[in-house]
Amino acid sequence: MNDLVQKVKASFLEKFGRQPVLIASPGRINLIGEHTDYNEGFVLPGATDRAIILAVAPRKDDTCRFYACDFNQDFVTSLGHLERSDLHWPDYLQGVLSVFLQAGYKISGLDLAFGGNVPIGGGMSSSAAIEGGLAFALNYLYDLHLDLLTLARLARQAENDFVGVKCGIMDMFANLFGQTKRVIKLDCRSLEFEYYPFEWEKVRIVVSDSLVRRALATSEYNLRRQQCEAGVNLLQKHYPGIKSLRDVTFTRLVAYQTEFEPTVFKRCVYVIKENHRVELACEDLLRRDLVSFGQRMYESHLGLRDEYEVSCRELDLLVESAARLDGVYGSRMMGAGFGGCTISLVRSDAIKLFKEKVSADYRQATGKEPAIHVVRIEAGTRVIQE
Numbered sequence: 305m306n307d308l309v310q311k312v313k314a315s316f317l318e319k320f321g322r323q324p325v326l327i328a329s330p331g332r333i334n335l336i337g338e339h340t341d342y343n344e345g346f347v348l349p350g351a352t353d354r355a356i357i358l359a360v361a362p363r364k365d366d367t368c369r370f371y372a373c374d375f376n377q378d379f380v381t382s383l384g385h386l387e388r389s390d391l392h393w394p395d396y397l398q399g400v401l402s403v404f405l406q407a408g409y410k411i412s413g414l415d416l417a418f419g420g421n422v423p424i425g426g427g428m429s430s431s432a433a434i435e436g437g438l439a440f441a442l443n444y445l446y447d448l449h450l451d452l453l454t455l456a457r458l459a460r461q462a463e464n465d466f467v468g469v470k471c472g473i474m475d476m477f478a479n480l481f482g483q484t485k486r487v488i489k490l491d492c493r494s495l496e497f498e499y500y501p502f503e504w505e506k507v508r509i510v511v512s513d514s515l516v517r518r519a520l521a522t523s524e525y526n527l528r529r530q531q532c533e534a535g536v537n538l539l540q541k542h543y544p545g546i547k548s549l550r551d552v553t554f555t556r557l558v559a560y561q562t563e564f565e566p567t568v569f570k571r572c573v574y575v576i577k578e579n580h581r582v583e584l585a586c587e588d589l590l591r592r593d594l595v596s597f598g599q600r601m602y603e604s605h606l607g608l609r610d611e612y613e614v615s616c617r618e619l620d621l622l623v624e625s626a627a628r629l630d631g632v633y634g635s636r637m638m639g640a641g642f643g644g645c646t647i648s649l650v651r652s653d654a655i656k657l658f659k660e661k662v663s664a665d666y667r668q669a670t671g672k673e674p675a676i677h678v679v680r681i682e683a684g685t686r687v688i689q690e
């Protein structure tokens with residue numbers, strides 16, 4: 305991490321010739337509870353030791369100069385001309401500036417350099433790390449006195465309205481509220497949350513990046529959202545009190561199965577079961593029963609593969625390969641899907657074998673090498689004091 309901070313800081317000094325404020329903004333993992341956040345359900349994420357480092361300094365005018373260290377690309381705009389760009393990465397930054405301006409917060413232009421070790425587009429939410437990081441930086445630099453929840457909401461709005469992905473709040477929430485060695489059980493309706501210790505001397509979290517990136521991820525993601533809404537609309541005719549799939553039990557859903565378009569029905573089945581799995585998985589954690597917890601991860605994966613249909617062959621291969629190994633408690637695809645990564649809970653003495661075997665299986669089946677990272681649960685977005 306320290307090397308990364310020095311690299312971003314050096315790039316900033318070289319480009320802009322003055323001292324920046326440095327912010328570390330982590331990528332997240334999610335143990336279980338996928339595609340439940342925008343259905344007002346439950347999730348269980350945490351911030352990690354993989355982070356985006358932002359070096360930022362305010363300017364006296366409205367100009368915004370950005371530098372992406374990892375792409376060696378510059379982008380210049382001004383607060384009055386925030387528009388989507390073909391480079392894509394500036395949109396996460398511009399989106400945040402745009403929602404802060406819309407909300408009426410007093411900010412100026414800025415110089416900013418950033419770089420990191422969160423796999424880009426890899427399911428650990430590098431985008432929320434950029435958005436949450438800049439929201440945090442603006443709050444700090446301009447003394448706006450906004451609380452973390454307001455920052456998470458603004459960061460989400462940037463992604464929803466400016467970038468155009470209708471995501472839920474999980475990623476930004478984990479990015480900002482993360483704590484060392486703890487995961488967050490978040491109720492995405494009330495936004496009440498509880499920290500659960502996630503500390504095991506002999507177990508590691510392994511993120512296996514398929515390196516597959518699918519362009520249709522955004523359109524399919526937004527389509528899943530619509531399908532869930534269609535399900536809620538249908539169910540509301542029978543249960544007028546419900547607001548989201550969160551309010552429906554499996555039995556109540558099945559009672560009206562014949563009225564459903566089959567695809568919409570499958571989507572609803574998945575969401576209702578996944579919400580229940582998060583609750584049960586949290587009980588497993590309290591009992592420190594990782595075997596049961598791991599089984600729920602496998603079940604979650606099957607649901608994402610067969611009912612929600614957001615997995616892909618490469619992610620399935622990674623999960624199947626992990627499941628064959630001794631010392632693996634559970635494994636599933638993580639994040640939006642259509643490529644990206646899997647998350648596995650692995651006994652520390654089995655990590656070496658995991659890397660060898662999963663890489664070999666993946667290579668044999670796809671001709672490609674996956675990127676396998678062992679990650680730690682760390683604190684959320686923060687200022688780095690040097």
Ligand code: GLA
Pocket residue numbers: 337338339340341342429471472473474475639640641
């Ligand atoms: C992406 C979104 C999140 C969440 C997950 C799926 O990461 O940004 O809001 O919906 O997908 O659980």
